[in-house]
Amino acid sequence: MADGLYERIFELAKRRGFLYPSFEPYGGAAGFYDYGPLGAQLKAGIENLFRRIFVVEEGCAEISCPAVTVEEVFVASGHVAKFDDPVVRCQNCRSPFRADHLIEEAGYKGNAALLKNEEIDALAKKLGVKCKNCGGPFGAAYRQNLMFKTEIGPGSGKVGYLRPETAQGIFVDYPYLYRYFREQLPFGVCQIGRAYRNEISPRQGVLRLREFNQMEVEVFIDPQKLTHAKFARVQGTRLRFLPKASKEIVEMTIGDAVAKGVVANEALAYYLVLVDRLLTQAGIDPKRLRFRQHEDDEKAHYARDTWDAEFQSERFGWVECVGIADRSAYDLTQHAKLSGTPMRAVRRYETPQKREVVQVRSVPAKLGPLFKKEAGAVTAALLALPADRAEAAAAAKEVEVIVDGRKVTVPRAAYDVVRETVTVAGDDYVPNVIEPSFGVDRILYAVLEHSYVETTKEGEAYTVLRLPLAMAPMQVGVFPLMPKDGLDAVALDLLHKLQAAGLRALYDESGAIGRRYARMDEVGTPYCVTVDYDSLKDQSATVRERDSTKQERVRFTDLVDHLRRRFSPFRDS
Ligand code: GAP
DSSP: OOSSHHHHHHHHHHHTTSEEETTGGGTOOTTOEEEOHHHHHHHHHHHHHHIIIIIIISOOEEOOOOSEEEHHHHHHHTHHHHOEEEEEEBTTTOOEEEHHHHHHHTTOOSOGGGSOHHHHHHHHHHTTOOOTTTOOOBOOOEEEEOSOEEESSTTOOOEEEEOSOSHHHHHHTHHHHHHHTTTOSOEEEEEEEEEEOOOSSOOSGGGSOSEEEEEEEEEEEOTTOOOOTTHHHHTTOEEEEEOTTOOSOEEEEHHHHHHTTSSSOHHHHHHHHHHHHHHHHHTOOGGGEEEEEOOTTTSOTTOSEEEEEEEEETTTEEEEEEEEEEOTTHHHHHHHHHHOOOOOEEEEEEEEEEEEEEEEEEOHHHHHHHHGGGHHHHHHHHHTOOHHHHHHHHHSSEEEEEETTEEEEEEGGGEEEEEEEEEEEEEEEOOEEEEEEEEHHHHHHHHHHHHEEEEEETTEEEEEEOOOGGGOSSOEEEEESSSOTTHHHHHHHHHHHHHHTTOOEEEOOSSOHHHHHHHHHHTTOOEEEEEOHHHHHHSEEEEEETTTOOEEEEEHHHHHHHHHTTSOGGGTO
């Protein structure tokens, strides 16, 4: 038997077709895993549960955007400038390491990712940090951007990046989505897809990957309404919280957490409950799950409040698998600023009102050649000028606007000042965003670890994967007691009927029946159907249940319904 629990789970995952290290015949590559036949099904189970909760029950819209993304998007989001980690490289064997991780492991108590490179160098020296591979000394710390860079169109020089999160595609599509939802907030949009981060030194199996799977939801809300229409329904849900600056987990209802100010607002709190529901229904043990609040120096500067859902793992301790952030108006403000496309919503009046507006509008024929790539952003900045500045601009020779933090002077010929009476439906504002961001791969690993049960049977080690029914990659095993005397033909006929009814069923005729049950238990198959000699007489089979190992006789004619009823409808298709 392999050493630790983590190794034993990975051995099973590899042997039985959940996870394979990618590119193994070519020596492999850290940070990449393939999902084998059962792993791909388990992953689909997690994604379907996400769709069930967010798309079906919450009415979110699911969209799908390209992974290759133009550079401007990540300039606006801040990823080009700031999405980096501190790195040190061994001067002896050249291995790279996350400098912040090394320093924290060596005893530094703060958040080392916030330190400047010189501070990291000084601390590494003081703490005597050495290369984990060869014990060699490190060179100076530097910052490494984590995005994979590419070129869009050969020889075009147009820079693109593989997206490091699926979220940005949703923000960029906001104007379309606002119209799709008939200009009514709040609304939620989600995306399931691959994300890419060129992690410095991924050494944690599927927990830190260079290509991974996210399921993200962006809920667009009015910042004056930080409530949730369905909060009353969930307020009694008990969660385990680790609030910032505290050392102990406290269990309380989400209603109390909002009332006591532990969670910033109802809108955010509602999504903590949905995250808890998804994780526990997927098979994460509620006693090994907690919601940890980000410390003030840990959360993004624009975030009002951020929580991580963390599961407890034997090898890695508490591991983040979902981030739930109140991102304020940051994302849409940034994209509006950089693209020049308005990203706003209207808070409607009861009856529309007439109003005189003064606006500064660009003269594209003059402004375009002057500002080229920036013309869109300059146009948006002109339009955004308040009425008093627009009035002043009419008589001035030029007007000054701020574009991407810089002062830009626009000559009078490149803009017009337009005065008109318009009908105003309401006040317009930049929507705020609540974002639950799920990492599928980490959830999948947590589900495997928390479902994995080792027992003994007749003196031998015996493993059962107690997956929730909705997660089971294979739903039914079908066996003939012996592969002869017509038992095999009957079993195959039952198999085909179960498959036609939409159940994932597997036929197995090899080895002793106990071995076949064991193979199914090990991959979490909830039911096995055995055809024996009595079956030929009474037209019934034995149905065995995985966790209780209870067996019952079920008539062939009832078998499909008997099993279908046990699986929740959203996993049947
Ligand atoms: N849009 C917000 C966002 O991407 P994040 O906390 O960086 O937030 C969200 O990522 C989730 O994605 C994490 O909670 C984690 O489960 C998963 N994740 C992030 N980086 C990962 C990596 N390198 N390998 C596997 N999963 C990762």
